Amino acid sequence: QVQLVESGGGSVQAGDSLRLSCAASGSNFHRYTMAWFRQAPGKEREFVIGISWAGGSPNYADSVKGRFTISRDNAENMVYLQMNSLKPEDTAVYYCAGKSLGSIVTTPANTYFYWGQGTQVTVSS
Numbered sequence: 001q002v003q004l005v006e007s008g009g010g011s012v013q014a015g016d017s018l019r020l021s022c023a024a025s026g027s028n029f030h031r032y033t034m035a036w037f038r039q040a041p042g043k044e045r046e047f048v049i050g051i052s053w054a055g056g057s058p059n060y061a062d063s064v065k066g067r068f069t070i071s072r073d074n075a076e077n078m079v080y081l082q083m084n085s086l087k088p089e090d091t092a093v094y095y096c097a098g099k100s101l102g103s104i105v106t107t108p109a110n111t112y113f114y115w116g117q118g119t120q121v122t123v124s125s
Contacts, residue, residue, distance in 0.1 A: 002026035002114050004096045009119030012086055016123070020081040022096030022116060029053065033099050034072060034079045037109055038092035038121075045095070049081065050105035053098075059105040063089075086123045093118040 008020040022034070035050030049070045051058045058070050069082045079096060097112035106112075 002098075004098060004114050004116035006094065006096045006116040006119040009094060009121045011122040011124065014087055014123055014125045016086050017082070017084045018086060018121060020083070020094055020096075020119060020121075022079045022081075024077040024079070024098065024114075026114075028100060029077045029098075030074050031100060032114075033102055033105055034070070035059075035097045035105060035112060036070065036081045037095045037097055037112075038090075039095070039118075040092040043092075045109050047107040047109070048094070050107075051079075052103045052105060059107070083121070086121075088123050088125045091121060091123050093120050 003025045005023045012018055030053055032053040036048040037045050038048050039045040047061055048064055049060050049068050051070045067085045072079045095118045096116040098114040099112045
């Protein structure tokens with residue numbers, strides 16, 4: 001069974017940085033498009049950032065452009081989310097998501113088939 005496992009969440013102060021990791025297991029990960037979503041209490045799950053597993057430009061939510069970056073290591077089946085200049089409004093559960101078909105990053109959550117359990121990020125002011 002394909003599995004995604006996030007790690008690296010925690011509690012930080014505004015302006016700090018945090019790096020989230022997503023470890024994937026299964027097959028054909030070199031063809032996966034990967035993305036990060038987040039969900040704050042009382043709000044819908046929203047797209048944060050995504051990138052094709054092999055090739056293609058990252059796709060960013062406007063709220064994180066210039067602060068967050070996504071990277072991948074296909075040899076290790078890992079994807080990362082580097083978060084800089086964190087703000088209290090970034091507080092949410094962050095989810096790693098993947099899809100096995102297509103090389104274009106999409107933003108709707110229902111276009112992704114594989115999900116991690118989420119990791120909490122809390123930013124205080």
